[in-house]
Amino acid sequence: MILPVTFEAVSKSYAQLPALRELSFEIAAGEVVGLFGHNGAGKTTTMKLILGLITAEVGRVCLFGENPGSGQAGALRQRLGYLPENVSFYPQLTGREVLRYFARLKGVALSRAEALLEQVGLGPAINRRVKTYSKGMRQRLGLAQALLGEPQLLLLDEPTVGLDPVATHEFYHTLDELRQQGCSVILSSHVLPGVEQHIQRALILGQGRLLAVGSLAELRQQADLPVQMQARGVWQVEQLQSLLANLPVQVQRLDNVSLLLEVPLHVKLDVIRQILTLPGVQDLEIQAPTLESLYLYFHLMHG
Amino acid sequence: MKAVWIVAVKEFRDGLRNRWIVAITLIFCLLAVGLAYFGAAASGAVGFTSLPATIISLASLGVIIIPLIALLLAYDAIVGEDENGTLLLLLTYPLERGQLLLGKFLGHGGILAASTVLGFGAAALVISLVSARAAWQEVALAFAQFMVSAILLGWVFVAFAYLISVFSNEKSRAAGLALLTWFGLVLVFDLLLLGILVITEGQLQPALLPYLLLLNPADVFRLTNLSGASAGNVYGGVLAMGQEVGFSVATLLGVQLLWVIVPLVVAVQVFKRRKI
Numbered sequence: 001m002i003l004p005v006t007f008e009a010v011s012k013s014y015a016q017l018p019a020l021r022e023l024s025f026e027i028a029a030g031e032v033v034g035l036f037g038h039n040g041a042g043k044t045t046t047m048k049l050i051l052g053l054i055t056a057e058v059g060r061v062c063l064f065g066e067n068p069g070s071g072q073a074g075a076l077r078q079r080l081g082y083l084p085e086n087v088s089f090y091p092q093l094t095g096r097e098v099l100r101y102f103a104r105l106k107g108v109a110l111s112r113a114e115a116l117l118e119q120v121g122l123g124p125a126i127n128r129r130v131k132t133y134s135k136g137m138r139q140r141l142g143l144a145q146a147l148l149g150e151p152q153l154l155l156l157d158e159p160t161v162g163l164d165p166v167a168t169h170e171f172y173h174t175l176d177e178l179r180q181q182g183c184s185v186i187l188s189s190h191v192l193p194g195v196e197q198h199i200q201r202a203l204i205l206g207q208g209r210l211l212a213v214g215s216l217a218e219l220r221q222q223a224d225l226p227v228q229m230q231a232r233g234v235w236q237v238e239q240l241q242s243l244l245a246n247l248p249v250q251v252q253r254l255d256n257v258s259l260l261l262e263v264p265l266h267v268k269l270d271v272i273r274q275i276l277t278l279p280g281v282q283d284l285e286i287q288a289p290t291l292e293s294l295y296l297y298f299h300l301m302h303g
Numbered sequence: 304m305k306a307v308w309i310v311a312v313k314e315f316r317d318g319l320r321n322r323w324i325v326a327i328t329l330i331f332c333l334l335a336v337g338l339a340y341f342g343a344a345a346s347g348a349v350g351f352t353s354l355p356a357t358i359i360s361l362a363s364l365g366v367i368i369i370p371l372i373a374l375l376l377a378y379d380a381i382v383g384e385d386e387n388g389t390l391l392l393l394l395t396y397p398l399e400r401g402q403l404l405l406g407k408f409l410g411h412g413g414i415l416a417a418s419t420v421l422g423f424g425a426a427a428l429v430i431s432l433v434s435a436r437a438a439w440q441e442v443a444l445a446f447a448q449f450m451v452s453a454i455l456l457g458w459v460f461v462a463f464a465y466l467i468s469v470f471s472n473e474k475s476r477a478a479g480l481a482l483l484t485w486f487g488l489v490l491v492f493d494l495l496l497l498g499i500l501v502i503t504e505g506q507l508q509p510a511l512l513p514y515l516l517l518l519n520p521a522d523v524f525r526l527t528n529l530s531g532a533s534a535g536n537v538y539g540g541v542l543a544m545g546q547e548v549g550f551s552v553a554t555l556l557g558v559q560l561l562w563v564i565v566p567l568v569v570a571v572q573v574f575k576r577r578k579i
Contacts, residue, residue: 087388
């Protein structure tokens with residue numbers, strides 16, 4: 001089984017400034033991976049290495065088992081789709097003309113290009129010049145371009161920037177469909193809310209290093225951040241406090257009926273059981289650590 | 304090879320769309336007809352003058368305007384795509400950097416060739432229809448040679464424009480460099496040669512000077528059209544020296560072609576090393 005992408009201890013620096021330090025990871029076929037980090041964390045550098053636009057000084061980058069910067073790159077690129085972070089295309093051309101140009105270069109049927117424009121919702125604007133497009137529309141055009149030729153690996157740099165909520169939702173829908181078709185996706189972002197249910201793993205980068213990697217559940221295990229619970233009911237608050245006295249739970253009183261609990265992961269189920277034994281309980285909200293709080297945690301840990 | 308063609312077609316279409324081809328054609332046509340008709344105005348007559356005189360006037364104006372047009376057309380070929388973000392994208396397609404530049408050259412070169420043939424061709428047609436003094440075969444031959452050298456001149460400066468474009472990180476800087484290149488080669492070079500002549504007071508090997516002219520593609524173009532129209536030499540200055548050696552037209556066209564190929568090859572090499 002050839003993995004779409006493998007990094008083995010890859011380092012890269014620009015003019016003495018390290019951009020990536022000994023980065024190692026791999027991406028499986030049909031996997032959607034989120035690449036997260038601040039500006040300058042190495043997200044774009046990682047993507048450029050995969051694309052073969054730059055080469056690593058140390059370590060090895062493999063794209064479908066081959067060197068992306070080699071002479072055979074043409075065939076490899078046929079299997080790739082890329083959406084750059086800021087692309088304004090050719091302002092004087094219409095959306096249709098732009099996509100046809102890229103379709104020709106990739107050897108994709110022109111009818112397929114038109115279908116893709118419809119799919120990303122640019123149908124009504126197909127004959128308008130790109131300079132009249134909004135940021136979101138250009139982003140959709142970029143996505144249509146990346147989807148040309150049924151790529152096996154998609155690299156999306158900040159794909160949801162400039163998209164309105166509806167378009168973002170549609171984008172994630174497209175992403176889920178692609179995953180079902182077996183396409184691997186690497187998407188970089190610093191917009192965290194909403195993305196978590198669409199990715200299988202997260203790579204968190206900081207200053208060129210891999211700070212953490214894993215599924216959301218694995219990251220929660222690693223970080224061991226407390227689960228937040230909000231309990232509400234007709235009860236004596238002291239009653240509940242005494243009930244939980246033996247457990248390592250921090251209890252904060254919100255008002256006469258509500259309590260905010262910070263519960264370590266390993267006693268989560270015990271606490272829930274205890275609370276449910278109380279007759280007056282009316283509501284229990286459980287909030288596991290979000291991707292955003294995990295991201296911040298790993299950054300603080302390694303900062 | 305297919306990728307080269309796709310890029311070339313796109314560039315040529317852009318030339319049609321933004322009216323470059325129409326504008327250049329019109330400029331060339333008006334220039335040629337105007338010079339042919341009013342060329343003798345200084346001597347007190349209006350009307351179509353002799354063919355060699357027309358070609359020489361055309362060459363002396365063309366050498367100024369054609370490089371300018373070519374540089375304007377092509378200076379942002381790479382740096383412009385870079386600023387649009389499309390260069391990054393194109394290079395992730397199954398397209399080599401050399402292919403991209405070559406495709407652009409075919410497109411831009413095609414634009415210049417089409418405009419030259421249409422513009423000067425139309426002028427030649429008008430002249431041979433109206434003028435009683437020259438047979439149409441003569442006009443056709445003289446203009447054909449002029450057009451070939453004019454196309455080559457345009458291509459030389461397209462190649463220079465690419466060289467500027469692959470070196471520049473900003474479009475505005477590329478524009479400035481293009482202007483400097485034009486100023487240096489079209490206007491300053493000859494003055495410099497003359498200056499050297501005067502300062503060295505003839506100590507410089509005189510046989511060497513005509514060959515120094517070959518170092519400037521604009522002068523090679525002038526020489527081509529000077530040797531083609533031997534009668535009525537209205538050129539002065541350094542070019543008279545070039546004429547003494549008597550390079551053949553074929554040699555001069557060959558040198559022009561060399562001036563297209565060398566900067567183009569260098570531009571491709573520099574482009575391959577350009578950081579993305």
